[in-house]
Structures are given as C-alpha cells and as structure tokens.
Amino acid sequence: MPGESSTIEAQLQFKDVDLAQVGHANHWLQPYSGQITGTLTIRQTNRKDAVVAGSIHLAQARFEDAPLFQPVVDRLRAIGLREPSTVDLQFEAAGENITVETLKLWSGGHSLSLTGSIGLLGGLIDLSGTVDEEALFARVTGTIESPDWQMGEPKK
Secondary structure: OOOOOOOEEEEEEEEEEEHHHHHOOOHHHOOOEEEEEEEEEEEEOOOOOEEEEEEEEEEEEEOOOOOOOHHHHHHHHHOOOOOOEEEEEEEEEEOOEEEEEEEEEEEOOEEEEEEEEEEOOOOEEEEEEEEOOOOEEEEEEEEOOOEEEEEEOOOO
16 A cells, blocks of 8 residues: 555575675775675665674684774784684664674683774774773774774773
C-alpha cells in the first residue's frame, strides 16, 4: 500500500579476502593489509535512512603505514604490539557517523582496545580505551589522516 514503510535487510559474509585487493577500490583502506573475514548487515527502514552493522576479523594485519597509527607505532612496538597482528572490529554506521563498539589490535599477548566514533564526513575521530587490559590509557582524537594520540597511566 502507498505510504507504508517497508524494511529492506541484506547480509554480506566474506572469508579470507585479501584486504590489499579491497584497498584498491577504497583509498583509506590502502595502508592496511591482511586477510579479512566478517559480516556486514545493511538495514534500510525508509528511502533515506540505512544502518550498516559490521563484525570484522583481520588476520595477519599490517597497520603501521596507516596515518591513524603512525604516531604511536614506536610506542606500540615498545610494549610488544607488533606486526603482523590481529584486528577485531565491531561497528554500526548510520547517517554521517560510525560507532565503533570494539576495535582491538592484538599480538604476542599484548592488545590495544578502543571504542568511540568516527565521522564519515571529514574523518573526525574520538576513540578511547586501554592498552594491555588497562595497563595504559589510550585516546585518539583529530582526524584519521591527522590523529592526536594520548597514552599514559590510567586514571584512578
């Protein structure tokens, strides 16, 4: 019937896709590499609004050349978080924002866990979390291309 709203939902599953091949299609993925496995669910409740939820696992991840992580690469290496690593990401994108429910980089028993948001227009970021299960506090603001990292002792 005219005027009724209908919901469209689609799910995309992928396994062991070479992220370097996907990066050719999207410039902000180019500095990353690894084998990506995951699920994307796209839900559209009307003609304008769509929500994309994702759960992604990246094995053999390489991230050191990515502008987001370049400012803290030496610090991450010093605590034992080295490439290749593993990345787990859970997110929901709606409108102009991505809500990062979990962004976890881990290798050799060390991890960086972040949550927060990323703006799709302009790449504004506000992510915070911990290194090695609360041994250190981490926060990154600014933009994906020009991040401002803060790392230090957790506030008690």
